[in-house]
Amino acid sequence: MCVVCGCAGDGSQVTMEGHGHAHPPSPYSPAARRVKPGAPAIRRVEPAQAEASHVAVDPTSGDLHFGAGAAKVSVPGMSQARAIRLETDILGENDRVAAQNRAHFAAHGVTALNFVSSPGSGKTTLLCATIEALKTRAPGLPVAVIEGDQQTSFDADRIRATGAPALQVNTGKGCHLDAPMVAEAFARLHRHEHERSLLFIENVGNLVCPAMWDLGEAAKVAILSVTEGEDKPLKYPDMFAASTLMLVNKIDLLPYLNFDVERCIAFARRVNPAIQVIRVSATTGEGMGDWLSWIEARLKAEAVAGLSAGIDDIVRSTAS
Numbered sequence: 001m002c003v004v005c006g007c008a009g010d011g012s013q014v015t016m017e018g019h020g021h022a023h024p025p026s027p028y029s030p031a032a033r034r035v036k037p038g039a040p041a042i043r044r045v046e047p048a049q050a051e052a053s054h055v056a057v058d059p060t061s062g063d064l065h066f067g068a069g070a071a072k073v074s075v076p077g078m079s080q081a082r083a084i085r086l087e088t089d090i091l092g093e094n095d096r097v098a099a100q101n102r103a104h105f106a107a108h109g110v111t112a113l114n115f116v117s118s119p120g121s122g123k124t125t126l127l128c129a130t131i132e133a134l135k136t137r138a139p140g141l142p143v144a145v146i147e148g149d150q151q152t153s154f155d156a157d158r159i160r161a162t163g164a165p166a167l168q169v170n171t172g173k174g175c176h177l178d179a180p181m182v183a184e185a186f187a188r189l190h191r192h193e194h195e196r197s198l199l200f201i202e203n204v205g206n207l208v209c210p211a212m213w214d215l216g217e218a219a220k221v222a223i224l225s226v227t228e229g230e231d232k233p234l235k236y237p238d239m240f241a242a243s244t245l246m247l248v249n250k251i252d253l254l255p256y257l258n259f260d261v262e263r264c265i266a267f268a269r270r271v272n273p274a275i276q277v278i279r280v281s282a283t284t285g286e287g288m289g290d291w292l293s294w295i296e297a298r299l300k301a302e303a304v305a306g307l308s309a310g311i312d313d314i315v316r317s318t319a320s
Contacts, residue, residue, distance in 0.1 A: 097179035101216025114217035119205030129282040142197035176209040207236040219244035230264030237271040252281040
């Protein structure tokens with residue numbers, strides 16, 4: 001099975017959204033594994049025969065690193081060059097839609113924040129607490145949520161219970177939200193009023209895949225729970241490198257855990273020197289004031305940027 005398009009990978013022509021492509025026969029396809037009686041056995045491709053330059057071996061421990069090639073990923077039966085081409089094509093299309101999302105958000109005064117984390121980090125609990133706190137701190141600010149999960153509407157139901165509009169996006173086997181999903185959800189969720197508003201996008205719990213997918217957001221906000229371990233920024237560097245802010249969550253549990261907050265922050269800044277950090281507890285409210293101030297500063301910055309872009313448009317139209 002092709003890991004990109006889901007086809008059998010047996011050399012047949014496949015069409016996806018009007019774009020045909022063919023694959024050479026793959027020893028990993030279901031067709032190749034179905035050996036007929038009397039037929040010669042399928043010969044497996046040995047590592048020495050396949051492209052193995054993307055695999056690094058630690059000479060001391062023998063540990064394997066399958067992300068050492070140009071594509072930074074290993075896909076069975078696929079060369080590094082082809083992996084790069086496919087990633088470029090797929091992400092290129094996603095980025096095109098993300099740019100449209102970003103323009104759409106700006107046109108309607110929407111500041112979108114992409115919440116990313118591992119499962120169980122406390123994203124939804126923190127979002128609910130944030131929405132409740134904003135009712136008092138910024139009562140006139142419209143807040144909406146796009147909720148991403150593989151299945152169920154549990155988290156969207158929790159958001160709706162706060163009174164904020166929320167739309168569930170289930171991805172099935174998908175491990176992240178993409179820009180087209182967000183575009184469709186936003187079109188159904190947003191009232192298209194030209195007023196300053198806040199959109200939270202709660203991504204699927206995953207510290208790997210969402211890192212590379214631009215949704216058109218103003219910023220990625222990484223939530224790291226103190227129950228996860230302070231080494232996560234180094235183990236999953238792409239996510240923290242892509243994030244503007246790291247929220248160290250559940251700090252009320254620190255007395256019961258062996259978690260070094262300063263070490264965690266140092267690790268995060270090793271992969272992203274510019275990352276901002278706020279320590280917060282949705283349960284006790286500690287750090288919520290700093291988090292809300294960060295949101296307000298982001299709203300103001302987006303408003304200024306939108307005003308500047310509008311002036312530039314007027315100047316360009318006058319000059320033409």
